[in-house]
Every structure is written in structure tokens, then in C-alpha cells.
Amino acid sequence: MPEPLKLVRIPTLKTPLDFRNYAASLGIDLPCEDQIVTGAASPLAQPVAGVVINGKRVGNRWAIQPMEGWDGTTSGGATEEVRRRWQRFGESGAKLIYGGEAMAVRPDGRANPNQLIIVEQNKKDLAELREMLVRAHKERYGTTDDLVIGFQLTHSGRFCKPNDKFRMEPRVAYRHPILDKKFNVTSEAQVFTDGEIDQLIERYIAAATIARDVGADFVDIKHCHGYLLHEFLSAFTRPGKYGGSFENRSRILRDIIAGIRASGNPIEIGVRLSAFDFVPFKPDPALSQPGKLGPGIPEDFSHCLPYRFGFGVSQGNPVAYDLTETFQFAALCAQLGVKMLNLSAGSPYYNPHIQRPAAYPPSDGYQPPEDPLVGVARQINVVRQLAEFVKTSTAVTVEAEAGSGDSTLQRFNVTTLPPKISIPILIGSAYSYLQEYLPHIAQYVVRNGWTDMVGLGRMTLAYPNMLADAVEKGALEKKLICRTFSDCTTAPRNGLISGCYPLDKHYATKPEAQKLKEIKKAVGA
Ligand SMILES: Cc1cc2nc3c(=O)[nH]c(=O)nc-3n(C[C@H](O)[C@H](O)[C@H](O)COP(=O)(O)O)c2cc1C
Ligand code: SF4
Secondary structure: OOOOOOOOOHHHOOOHHHHHHHHHHOOOOOOOOOOOOOHHHOHHHOOOOOOOEOOEOOOOOEEEOOOOOOOOOOOOOOOHHHHHHHHHHHHOOOOEEOOOOEEEOOHHHOOOOOOOEOOHHHHHHHHHHHHHHHHHHHHHHOOOOOOEEEEEEEOOHHHOOOOOOOOOOOOEOOOOOOHHHHOOOOOHHHEOOHHHHHHHHHHHHHHHHHHHHOOOOEEEEEEOOOOHHHHHHOOOOOOOOOOOOHHHHOHHHHHHHHHHHHOOOOOEEEEEEEOOOOOOEEEOHHHOEOOEOOEEEEOOOHHHOOOOOOOOEOOOOOOOEOOHHHHHHHHHHHHOOOOEEEEEOOOOOOOHHHHOOOOOOOOOOOEOOOOHHHHHHHHHHHHHHHHHHHHHHHHHHHHHHHHHOOHHHHHOOOOOOOOOOOOOEEEEOOOHHHHHHHHHHHHHHHHOOOOOEEEEOHHHHHOOOHHHHHHHHOOOOHHHOOOOOOHHHHHHHOOOOOOOOOOOHHHHOOHHHHHHHHHHHHHOO
């Protein structure tokens, strides 16, 4: 019987050279600089040139990624837990902040009953959260002239649990041959009709108005992780105006942006995209024991080839990516005037190892099927390819607009030319597993144009000002470094509030911490 993978833990790699040698032994390209550069010389301290967002330039090269909360009120308003998180994000030093989190555009689109909802009745709370974040940033860093804040707008689609933490109420773009079983999709009535999507688009447009009213610089239209609009990008099998061709599958984004502009709302727009996907994974039953999850293996996909049920995935071999349509979508975003393209991968629900590489699995996951550094390198490498593509293709597009013909439009199958073209800022993801070497690698990828910005997710729950420490002191507080224990995912999957239970003392003393221990012990996560 094959042995589960034995991981080399990052803290055992004592120097950048050790790290580089280990990465080389895995056959991956993950350059790691020797020293953390401090002060104005740091590549991470440079403002983002070329793109102005709501009159501002983003003041440095790290972003706080959107992270859904599980601790709002049941009507989608703020609580002390939410306020604390936003305050910490403000103190982090990041100059691009995805709100604190994803907000549902309507109550039934929530992934949990305590997610924030961006509707009129919550305007006051959202305004206060933003002000608190801005104030915290100003107190610590002196200026907010270069601080850009946005809200991620979402409908959770297949993962909706709007009323009960343990009851799925999925709504989907199309019937999926593998995921339907896992997420309790049993009837055609759970598939959104075109008319329902038309109405949902109105909710996104209304949410963008609220975001503008409460002072957000931008809204991010979430197209990642298997949530609804991401699922529409792979709705190859869906009939009607939102399925089939690339044009139809990307229609929702075009209509939302057109609607926002038609309403006279000048708010800036970002898109977070799962740039690639794989089939769903599961713990290998042959290597699973009671109290111990097995390593991940792909679900059987032999009955659904060619695989037309994912975006950015090879239809012939759906455990490999295919970026053809990803490039096409990136070009579309540029043409639509999207200012920030934030790139992620896969889904935390069905293939978490490609989405948030971790040493320890969440309770509904599996042991790593590959060294998590392979997952980090995959995302970094894809963003690098996109950076090259976006820069060259948008240059062509600008020429096309200047009157040299419409070959780019034909090339990308995009039939409408929006009034404005911009080269979006690219933000990469999945850096937290790099742990002590995160600053060394972040410096390299920014310095060499592999990405414009480095986005941090889990690390900011554990150690919000990690990169501020790196740039200011050239040193990190080891005891705060996220070790990818996945408790911040396991807790909400089991109905508890999210947070960094192992490292953030705020959670360690809560009764939820004890419950979490019991849950983890039972499943062997
Ligand atoms: C608790 C938690 C909640 C998350 N919620 C969201 C979300 O609502 N929207 C989103 O785009 N990504 C979400 N993510 C994914 C992160 O933004 C990020 O892509 C991921 O954690 C990988 O980055 P990291 O290695 O820095 O953690 C979430 C991640 C975590 C850990
Ligand atoms: S619980 Fe803390 S240490 Fe574990 S993955 Fe989340 S942020 Fe990192």
C-alpha cells in the first residue's frame, strides 16, 4: 500500500538556500531572495504605478484578500468580532484591502447565516466598519491617501447555507455530475432560471450603489472558488443566454458592469477569478482510517469526459489546467475597465489543496496529495503567465481601439467594446504556506513583475502586519506565523466562528476553541 506523503516542514529549512534547494528537489520554480529588504528599497514598499483607483495609487504591494466572515448578526450586520477583524486589517499596513470580507448581495445568497449582507438596512454598519479600518490605518501609518478599500460582492450558489449553519440550500448554474451529490443538488428547481439571474444582476448593481454610498473605493465581483458567478463561467452545458459560448458564460459580468455604469455609479471594479480548476478531490478511502483522513485523490471522472464542468481546466485531463479561456476572460476584464484582477484557483470546498495549500487539512478535506509548495508554485506560475499575457494582449487591444481594426475582439471572441480599457493590477494568492520565506519570495515576484501585488489570506488572520514587520524591521515574529493548521476553515465548516484559534489569543480562550479541538480529534484533521 502506498505511504501517505511525509512533508518537509518549512521551519526545518533553516536558510533561504535550504529553501531553494528543497524547492529545486520538488522540481518547482519558486525563487527565494537571500535577505528581506527593508525601507524604501523594498520592492514591496513601492506604490503600484500606472493604475489610479478612485483617484489614488495603491501605496504598496501587498493586499488583504477577501475572507468571508461567520460572525455577523443574522440580519447581516456587524458585531464586535467583525469590528475587531476590520480594525486589524487596517493596522496591517496593506494598502489594498478587500473590505474585510465577502458580502452577500441578498440574504439567500449567504454561505452562512452570519455573513455580512450588503443591503440598505446594513449601510450604517458597513460605513462604520470602513471608517474604523481607515482610522486604524491612519493612526498607525499616518496617511490614507494611498489606501484602497473594496467590498467583495457574492452569491454563494452551490454553497449557500443562509438560514441554518448545518443546512445546505444550494442554487446552481447547472447540474454537475460530481458536485451535485456532495452539495445536495437533487432537482432542476435548484438551477437558476434566466429570469432569476436577470433579477440577481439587479442586486449586484444595487449593492455597488451601497458600496459607493458608504465610501468603498471599489467592488470586487467574485468569480472564484465554485461560488455562483464562477460556476457560470463553466456553464458549458446550460442552455439559454447565460450558458454555452464564452460570450454567454461571461454575460453576467458584462451586464453587472453595464448596469453599474448605467446607474451613474462611478465606483471602481475588481474581479476575483479562480484562474484554473481541477476536478473535485476526496480522501483516498484505501488510506483513510477512523480519526485519520487519507491523502487526496481525484473523484472518478471517467464518466464525464470530456470534462465540461470546470473553468480553466483541461477537458481531456481535468487534473491539469488549461488557461485558454482564462486569458480570454482576463482580456475581457481589461476591456471592461476592471482595475484589479485578483487571481486564485479551484475551490476550498472541493479541491482545497490547489486553492489554499496547507500542511494540515480542514475537517472536510484530505491530507495533502502533493507538497503544498507545489500548490503555491502552481498559482504563482499561473499569475506570471497571466501577467505576461495581460500586458501584451491589452497593448494590442489599445491599438485596436486606436483605430487599427478589431482583430483583438475577434481573437478573444468578445463582441462588445466598452468605452474604457485598462490594464488591471494583478494580485496573486496562496502565499501563506511560505511561512518565514513569504517576504523573500514576495519580494522576488514583485521585483520581477511576476505579479503586481501579493495577496495575503490566512497569514493576515494569524499575523496581520507580517509584511509591515518585514519591510520595517527585516524580521518576523516567529510565534505569529501561520502554520496552515486550517482551523480557520475547520471552525466555520462546523458551525463555529472563524479565526486563527491556534495563534490569535482572542480565540484561544473562547468556548469554541474547546469544541474545535473535539471536532478535529474526531475526524483526524
Ligand atoms: C477563513 C477564510 C475565508 C475565506 N473567504 C474567502 C472569501 O469570502 N472570498 C474569497 O475570494 N476568498 C476567500 N478565502 C480565500 C483567501 O482569500 C485566499 O485566497 C486563500 O486563503 C489562499 O491564500 P493564503 O495562502 O494567503 O491563505 C478565504 C480563506 C479563508 C482562510
Ligand atoms: S487557523 Fe491560524 S495558523 Fe491555522 S491556517 Fe488559519 S490562520 Fe493559519
